[in-house]
Structure formats: C-alpha cells, structure tokens
Amino acid sequence: MKTKMWWGYLHENGTLQLKPWWGDHEDYTTDCDNNPFVLRVAPPFEANTREEAMEILKTKIGERT
Secondary structure, eight states, X not given: OXXXXXXXXXXXXXXXXXXXXXXXXXXXXXXXXXXXXXXEEEEEEEESSHHHHHHHHHHHHTOOO
16 A cells, blocks of 8 residues: 555644645645634654544644543
C-alpha cells in the first residue's frame, strides 16, 4: 500500500480536523493562518490509512482522547 500524506489541526471546539496533503505547502498554511478557530497545527506527515493518520495526529497535537 502506498503511503499517503496528511496534516491536521486542533479546532477551538476541541475537535481534531484531519486532511489529506497533496504536496502544496500553502494547502495547509493558508487554511490556518490568521484563523482564530485553529489552536494548533500538525504539519504534513505520512500514514497508510485515515485511521493511522488520526492516531498520529492525536500524538502530534497532544490530544489524549
């Protein structure tokens, strides 16, 4: 299985938002710059599945849910 790239952030309401990353640096920074609802951002990382990516995002953001 080919490894995919993901990124995500912690929304102010406490939810984690996970998104695929397509290689464009602006793809994730544009969504988060000057956005008062974004508390923390995890830059792009590799994961094989969405489930694996969510576990990695939890670790990177510091969530213990």
